[in-house]
Amino acid sequence: xxxxxxxxxxxxxxxxxVPLVDxxxxxxxxxxxxxxxxxxxILYAIFKANPDIQARFPQFAGKDLxxxxxxxxxxxxxxRIVGVFSEISALQPDESGISAAKTLIxxxxxxxxxxxxxxxxxxxxxxxxxxxxxxxxxxxxxxxQAWEKGFNNVYFILFNALDGxxx
Ligand code: HEM
Ligand SMILES: *[C@@H]1O[C@H](CO)[C@@H](O)[C@H](O)[C@H]1NC(C)=O
Numbered sequence: 001x002x003x004x005x006x007x008x009x010x011x012x013x014x015x016x017x018v019p020l021v022d023x024x025x026x027x028x029x030x031x032x033x034x035x036x037x038x039x040x041x042i043l044y045a046i047f048k049a050n051p052d053i054q055a056r057f058p059q060f061a062g063k064d065l066x067x068x069x070x071x072x073x074x075x076x077x078x079x080r081i082v083g084v085f086s087e088i089s090a091l092q093p094d095e096s097g098i099s100a101a102k103t104l105i106x107x108x109x110x111x112x113x114x115x116x117x118x119x120x121x122x123x124x125x126x127x128x129x130x131x132x133x134x135x136x137x138x139x140x141x142x143x144x145q146a147w148e149k150g151f152n153n154v155y156f157i158l159f160n161a162l163d164g165x166x167x
Contacts, residue, residue, distance in 0.1 A: 017157075042132055
């Protein structure tokens, strides 16, 4: 039976997308809204915890993080990167919203595939963002579970694109 489910999953290619239930989309959006304007602080926290991620950015590699944090270039990059979560969380969890999210995430996967960014680095990014959120928004088991499921869905699409086999 387990095998059958697995086989169906491979055939459907999207069975790892687990629909959000009840108020999970609202929980993600409302918690994100608490920090979505802290783009610079968020990218700073991610770089601080993961120097290997900072090192992949040609314009920031090898530079002192506290010095670059206050630059316009850092703000522009932070706005672009962190802004993706604002775009996704603003979408409705319905057919058209999911389709729009797929388009956006597939483009993200393709551009980062071109840069050779690994899944391990994306997982580090995810862990640091969750740490930031857990300490800076009103957090609880329900909010944590909503983010876990949302991230699983986003990363399922992302990692397929990163492998060069977008769904
Ligand atoms: C979910 C996590 C991430 C999001 C939402 C994100 C988002 C973005 C966006 C929107 C851009 C600009 C447009 C594009 O090229 O697609 C970008 C560029 C870039 N990203 Fe990411 N990214 C993520 C994770 C990472 C990770 C983990 C790394 C490295 C380890 C990385 C490295 C880069 C680099 C090097 C650029 C090019 C910067 C430049 O313009 O020179 N990204 N990212
Ligand atoms: C919470 O936010 C503050 C201000 O943006 C930041 O200094 C701190 O590092 C954040 N917490 C975590 C765990 O990232």
